[in-house]
Amino acid sequence: MQYVNCVCVYDSINREAVEDVEVGRLKIKKGFTVMVSCGDVHRDPQIWPDPETFDPLRHTPEARAERHPFAFMPFGMGPRNCIGMRLAQQEVRMVVATVLQHFTLVPCEKTVNPPKLMKMRMQAEDGLWVKFQPRD
Incomplete structure (x- = not known):
């Protein structure tokens, strides 16, 4: 086929x-x-x-x-x-690495765990809420 x-x-x-x-x-x-x-x-x-x-x-x-x-x-x-697959994957790796070098992600008041996903989209219904706590 x-x-x-x-x-x-x-x-x-x-x-x-x-x-x-x-x-x-x-x-x-x-x-x-x-x-x-x-x-x-x-x-x-x-x-x-x-x-x-x-x-x-x-x-x-x-x-x-x-x-x-x-x-x-x-x-x-x-x-x-x-x-653009390889470029997108590399960009995501670089952004995540850069953010995690400077911040720790911690739950906040609005955090829902586990998140409830929409049926037709790979997206959380109420958003993904976390707090970025600066690293020392």
Whole structure:
């Protein structure tokens, strides 16, 4: 099966079928655009045990080797993934490292733990409130 025209829009990936194909009982005709919701895949309990819990150990090399490579695709997948992926990842690392050199994040009065996430977006319903305490 081949696809063309991959576009990552917010939380979904659109693919256009270049040939007729059957996926289970679903028939997809050539030229039909299929939208895959990355957010739904990232919260699928068949792939991720307790998907609403933050668990950094899910992203160790051993854990990644045990699941399908398309189970986690924050920047899309394949030859048409986000062109800015490596730059975005490096920028996030640099910002987090710089902030944590100067501040410690501590809970405050508005902190909700664990945060309640929105259904259609990877965003906390009431925001993520923490206090930045300067380091000595």
